[in-house]
Amino acid sequence: MEVKIAVLASGAGSNFKALVEGETEPGVVDILLTDNPNAGALKLAAELGVEARYLYPGKYRTRFGIEEERLWADFLLDRGVQLICLAGLMRIIKGPLLDAYRGRMLNIHPSLLPAFPGLDAQGQAFSYGVKIAGCTVHYVDDGTDTGQIILQKAVPVLESDQRDSLAARILLQEHEIYSKAVKAHCLGRAVYSKVIR
Ligand code: GAR
DSSP states (O other): OOEEEEEEESSOOHHHHHHHHSOOTTEEEEEEEESOTTOHHHHHHHHHTOEEEEOOOOSOSSBOOHHHHHHHHHHHHHHTOOEEEESSOOSBOOSHHHHHHTTSEEEEESSOTTSSOSSOHHHHHHHHTOSEEEEEEEEOOSSSSOSOEEEEEEEEOOTTOOHHHHHHHHHHHHHHHHHHHHHHHHTTOSOOOOOOO
């Protein structure tokens, strides 16, 4: 049975593209939603032939307005979306959208969580001087990048690395693990349990 996926992205959309082109069956990307009318992901969606919509997120910068978050949730529920994949959505989700999709919402984060949650995880890791960086796919819960982990991939930091070269190598691994984690979830092999921390 097909699992209908919505990808939510604010930026370039390379993870969105990787999910569209990756091996995610029975998961199938049905739609791209963005909170940014200038997102590169919108152009990619047109090239890939995937339906895409900009929806107004409300007046705040890093979270949704409560009414707007309810509208996003209603839109996705009405469409029959069964799984949400956050792919560089630069906005915290805490209200009606999380309530509607708890255990059915995944996020990709460019660090080996629980290290370096939040913004510019790659820069944080680089400045800290870690020798092993990486990326994580996890379920979304009420915290910031705290949900149950599905898959991780380590990326060694090279002597020659700068923040951006490290981020570029991490991004390639994000593309690999995101579709694998989506597939595992859709096959019931990622198994969400509500962990109280
Ligand atoms: C990715 O590196 C993703 O892990 C990160 O934003 C980038 C989006 O790139 N997400 C976060 O930092 C969320 N906390 P993309 O638009 O090319 O997929």
